[in-house]
Amino acid sequence: MSECDKGVSRRTVLLAAAAAAPVLGLMTSAAQAKMAPAAVKYQTEPKDGKQCDGCNFFVGEAGKPGTCKMVDGEIAPTGWCALWVKKAG
Template sequence: MEDTSNKAGNTRREVLKFGAYALGAVGALGLVAGSAEAQVAKKAAQSAVGYQGSPNGDKQCSKCQHFQAPSSCRVVDGSISPNGYCKIFSKKG
């Protein structure tokens, strides 16, 4: 059988195994960093999304997928009225 070790004495199999571990570690670090960035994301200011305390026709916060009862929103900062409205209204599915 042929010797497949390099100058450092590592076999091809060892080099490939180390490369696979290194790639896996880099991928795992990327996932952790990505989730940490997502958690740090800030909510939009009410003024930035044109929030108002009254509905716009039949569009109101209580009918929006971002609204969290009793008075908050997943994407807009501050106290949110169920009867309010903003430009990022997205009707519940």
């Protein structure tokens, strides 16, 4: 292998590492932090008949305040946000 070839391969490795770092950072923060309520348009009123205690991400008993797998903070059973997905089952 010539000196020139070594230079190219080292640069390729450095570039690959630099490209991967932000992606890993994003994945880590997405796994750890929930969304801010304002970021997903969370409101304490239902919208179009959809509300948190009918959402797949709601954690708690229907009709009582609970939490959400996706959104930070206490979640009203009658709330709604842009991530609403019909509860399975």
